[in-house]
Every structure is written in structure tokens, then in C-alpha cells.
Amino acid sequence: MNERPGSETPWQRWIRAPWRGLGLWLLGIPATFVGLWFITVVSLISGFVGILLFPSATMALRKQLDVYRDRIERCTGHRIERPYLPEPAPEPGLKGSVRRFVTLARDPATWRDYLWVAADPFVALFTAALPGLLILYGLWGYAVATFAGGMIGHYGGSDWYAYIHVTEGYGRDTGRVVSTAVVATLCIAAGYLLGPTMMRVYGRWGEAVLGPTEKSRLALRVRHLTETRSDAVDASAAELRRIERDLHDGAQARLVAMGMSLGAIEHLLDKDPEKARILLAQTRESSAKALHELRDLVRGIHPPVLADRGIGDAVKALALDHPLHVEVAADLPARPEPPVESAAYFAVSEILTNAAKHSGASRVWVDMRHERGMLRITVTDDGRGGASLDGGTGLRGIERRIGTFDGVLALNSPVGGPTIVTLELPCALSSPKTSPS
Structure with a gap:
């Protein structure tokens, strides 16, 4: 029952929607109690106690409605x-207490939350819960037609099922029994047929009231951009420090040594040509090593294969040098924008490195495709699982890196495996795939 509506067949949606709607309606019971506490605190705002209690009551209401938002998404797909x-x-x-009170009280979402808990029980009754209630009413009709109607009449009771009067002699009146069964069947059929439609209506109601306003959406966007800008600055600074360290400890040290060796060779050419030849051979080896280190450094900044052939071929080249057996499937009709392509490449590279170090896997599958304006990359391994964004595996750093491009990372890694890491980065395919002639 936790399967999301978007991945279900129409038959499954018809069957499940009425009961999901009833569940959402019943979820309003605890929200109503939290809402009553909130409005009680609001009534005390004229005194200092209300100001002190208002933040905690607001946070309790928000926590309850976060559960509602998640449940609405699971049930309706909104x-x-x-x-x-x-x-x-x-x-x-x-x-600080007064400032927090003023901030929360001036947030329109605070009062929209209260509007929700006050109005939702009635809205849900005539939208999400209505199909389920129709089905339950239909089941009650079958009970009336089979045994409950006769019992009511036998004990002298009087009741109505829709327009059918249930009184003494009901069980012997075939017309009334058949009419009851027909009405019950229609109620059940209507409940199942209306279920998906009512859930969509309820989902739109949830978006309208529980979703962000334009003001809050803009403020949240500014905060997100501030955080990602900070992450981008930190990542750039760390990358510059890495390049500087690699140059200083590697190629630069070798070039300095080569300069000293060439100076010694200059003095030895006339005095000891044999020793000069030995130093020349060593200098040639040092130059080759320095060139190799510089090429490695360039590949670490922006691999030539990525610049020349795109992320699909670049990841395939990465797979050839990987210690695990890596299968790459790339369905990209054109190339993403270069910054997105570079971020995605290094994210995949780090995920593959983590798989080799921590997963205990023997095989890895990489799937890349472009869908609905998103570059979607899925990396799956057959390892032991149990990976976590907080487990020191570097996934949190990847998440921050792609967050600069409004990308998201999703991790599914149950104990025992498999581990599935999914990256999604919004981008347009800016140029066709190219290959060197």
C-alpha cells in the first residue's frame, strides 16, 4: 500500500484510492487536536504566556502537517x-523569544496551517473520504439486505437505507430487499470509480493550502541559492588547494630537480661526459614522470575524453580502468551543458570509487538518460548495502556539489544490498554528441 500512485496501474488506483482517502481523513483527527492547542495559545497572546508558548505550538502544528504533506504525496502523487x-x-x-514570535506570526504559512486543520475535516469528507464512505455504506446495504434488515424489523425497529424504509416485515418484502442490494451495489461501484478523481481533487486542495506562496517560494529559493553558492565557493577553494598541492608536491618538485640536474650536467660535460650521460638519462625519466603527473592533474580538472566525447564515453572510459566490472548504458541524444556534464562526471567517479572501497560489490551498473529536462544517472552495485548519507562515504559531498545545479541525490541501500544511487540534474541538451575525426 506504500506504492506511489504514479507507479500503479489504473486498476490498482481504483482499488486503493478509497481506502487511502479514508486514511487521510482519519489522519485529520490528531491534526485537529494540535490545531485546538494552537488556537488556545493564540487566544493567550494578549498575555506574555501566549508569546512564550506560540513558537512551540507553531512547531507542533508544522510537524503534524509535515506528516500530512508526506502522506498526501504518497497517496495522491501531488x-x-x-x-x-x-x-x-x-x-x-x-x-530572542519576542523576535521568534514575531517572525512566526508574520509568516503566512502559519495561519494557512491553521486554516487547513480547521477546514480539512469538512473538505476531506466530501473529497478524499467520500469514495470510502460510499463503499462502507454499500457494504452496510448488503448487511441490511441479508440479515440486519430482518433483525431490525423483528425487534420492532425502524430505519432508512437511502429511500428504503426498513421496518417490520422487511425481510419478507423481496422488492425492498432487491432495491437495497441494488443501491448498495451502486454505492460501492461509485466509490471505486470516484476514488482516483477525488484523490486528485484533494491533492490540489493540499497544494493550494499547504504549499508555499510566491513570497515564501522566493524566500526559500534565495536561501537555497545562498547555501549552494557557499557550497560552490567551498568546493572551488578545496579544488584550488588540491591543484596547488599536487603541483607543488609533484610536477613542480620534479621540474626544480630537472633544473638542478641540467645545471650539474652543464658543468660535467667537459670534465666527466659519462656521468653527464647518466644524469641526462635520469633527467629524461624525470621529465616523462612530470609530464605524466601533469596529464593526471589535467584529467582531474577536466578529462580530455569528457571535453571531446561527452559524459557517456567519459564514464565508459572510467569504467575500463575500474577494479570492479562496470557496465554503462547511456541514452543521451545530445550533450548536456558543460558545467552540468562535469559535475555529473565527477559525481559518478566518486560513487564508483566508494563502491570499490566500501560496498564489497563485484559488479556495478551505470544507467544515464535524459528525461523531462533532467539528466538522470542511476548507479547500482551488488554489494552488501547499508550505505548512508551520513556514513562518511562522501555521498553528502556529492549531494552538495550537484546541489549547486539544483540537482538531487537519492539513496536506496538496504542491508544486504543492492545499493542504488540516483542523481538528477536539471539541464538542457545543448549540443549533439561529437567524436574526434
Whole structure:
């Protein structure tokens, strides 16, 4: 029942939608109690106690509605972002409490949350929950037609099922029994047929009230850009330090040594030609090593195969040198933009390195494709699983790196495997694939 609507068949949606709607309606019960506590605190705002309690009541309401947002997405397929404006940095003392109260009270999402808990029980009753209630009413109709109607009449009771009067003698009145069964069948059929439509209506209601306003969306966007800019600056600084360190410890040291060797050779040419020849051979070896290190450094900055042939062939070249057996499938009709291509390449490279170091896998599968304006890359290994974004595997760093391009990383790694890492980066395919002539 946790399968998302987008991956279900129409038959599964018809069967499951009414019961999901009932579940969403029942989920409103705890939200209603939290909403009652919130409005009680609001009524105390004229006093200092209300100001102190308001942030905790607001956070409790937001926590409850975060559960609602997640559940609505799972049940209806409508993704609802958190709409709350960024809070200021916490400050101690009375001034900090008052400032937080003012910030939360001025956030439109705070009052939209309360609108939700006040109105949703009634909205859900006539949208999400209606199909399920129709089905339950139909099942009750079958019970009335088979045994409950006769029992009501036998004990002198009086009841109505739709327009059918259930009284004494009901069980012997074939017309009324058949009418009850027909109405019950229609209610059940209507419940199942209306289920997906009502869930879509309810999902739009959730987006309209629980989703962000344009103001909060802009503020959240500014915060996201601020964070990703900081990550990009940190990543660039770290990359520059790495390049400087590699040059200083590698090629630069070899070039300095070569200069000293050439100076010694200059003095030895007339005095000891044999020793000069030995030094020349050593200098030639040093120059080859320096050239190799410089090429490795260039590949670490931007591999030539990536620049020449694109990410598909670059990852295939990466797979050839990998210690594990890596299979690459690339379905890219053209090339992504160079910055996105580079970020995706190094993300895949780091994921493959992590797989070799930590997963215990023997095979890795890489799938790359462009769908709905997104570069989607899935890396799957047959290792032991149990990977985590907080487990020191470097995945959090990859997430921050692709976050600069509004990319997202999803990890599915149950204990026992397999581990599936999915990257999605929004991008356009800017130029056709090229290959050297």
C-alpha cells in the first residue's frame, strides 16, 4: 500500500484510492487536536504566556502537517513543498523569544496551517473520504439486505437505507430487499470509480493550502541559492588547494630537480661526459614522470575524453580502468551543458570509487538518460548495502556539489544490498554528441 500512485496501474488506483482517502481523513483527527492547542495559545497572546508558548505550538502544528504533506504525496502523487519562511538565527533571552514570535506570526504559512486543520475535516469528507464512505455504506446495504434488515424489523425497529424504509416485515418484502442490494451495489461501484478523481481533487486542495506562496517560494529559493553558492565557493577553494598541492608536491618538485640536474650536467660535460650521460638519462625519466603527473592533474580538472566525447564515453572510459566490472548504458541524444556534464562526471567517479572501497560489490551498473529536462544517472552495485548519507562515504559531498545545479541525490541501500544511487540534474541538451575525426 506504500506504492506511489504514479507507479500503479489504473486498476490498482481504483482499488486503493478509497481506502487511502479514508486514511487521510482519519489522519485529520490528531491534526485537529494540535490545531485546538494552537488556537488556545493564540487566544493567550494578549498575555506574555501566549508569546512564550506560540513558537512551540507553531512547531507542533508544522510537524503534524509535515506528516500530512508526506502522506498526501504518497497517496495522491501531488508533491507539496514546505512553505515556511526562513527563521532568524536563535537569540537567547526575552528579545530572542519576542523576535521568534514575531517572525512566526508574520509568516503566512502559519495561519494557512491553521486554516487547513480547521477546514480539512469538512473538505476531506466530501473529497478524499467520500469514495470510502460510499463503499462502507454499500457494504452496510448488503448487511441490511441479508440479515440486519430482518433483525431490525423483528425487534420492532425502524430505519432508512437511502429511500428504503426498513421496518417490520422487511425481510419478507423481496422488492425492498432487491432495491437495497441494488443501491448498495451502486454505492460501492461509485466509490471505486470516484476514488482516483477525488484523490486528485484533494491533492490540489493540499497544494493550494499547504504549499508555499510566491513570497515564501522566493524566500526559500534565495536561501537555497545562498547555501549552494557557499557550497560552490567551498568546493572551488578545496579544488584550488588540491591543484596547488599536487603541483607543488609533484610536477613542480620534479621540474626544480630537472633544473638542478641540467645545471650539474652543464658543468660535467667537459670534465666527466659519462656521468653527464647518466644524469641526462635520469633527467629524461624525470621529465616523462612530470609530464605524466601533469596529464593526471589535467584529467582531474577536466578529462580530455569528457571535453571531446561527452559524459557517456567519459564514464565508459572510467569504467575500463575500474577494479570492479562496470557496465554503462547511456541514452543521451545530445550533450548536456558543460558545467552540468562535469559535475555529473565527477559525481559518478566518486560513487564508483566508494563502491570499490566500501560496498564489497563485484559488479556495478551505470544507467544515464535524459528525461523531462533532467539528466538522470542511476548507479547500482551488488554489494552488501547499508550505505548512508551520513556514513562518511562522501555521498553528502556529492549531494552538495550537484546541489549547486539544483540537482538531487537519492539513496536506496538496504542491508544486504543492492545499493542504488540516483542523481538528477536539471539541464538542457545543448549540443549533439561529437567524436574526434
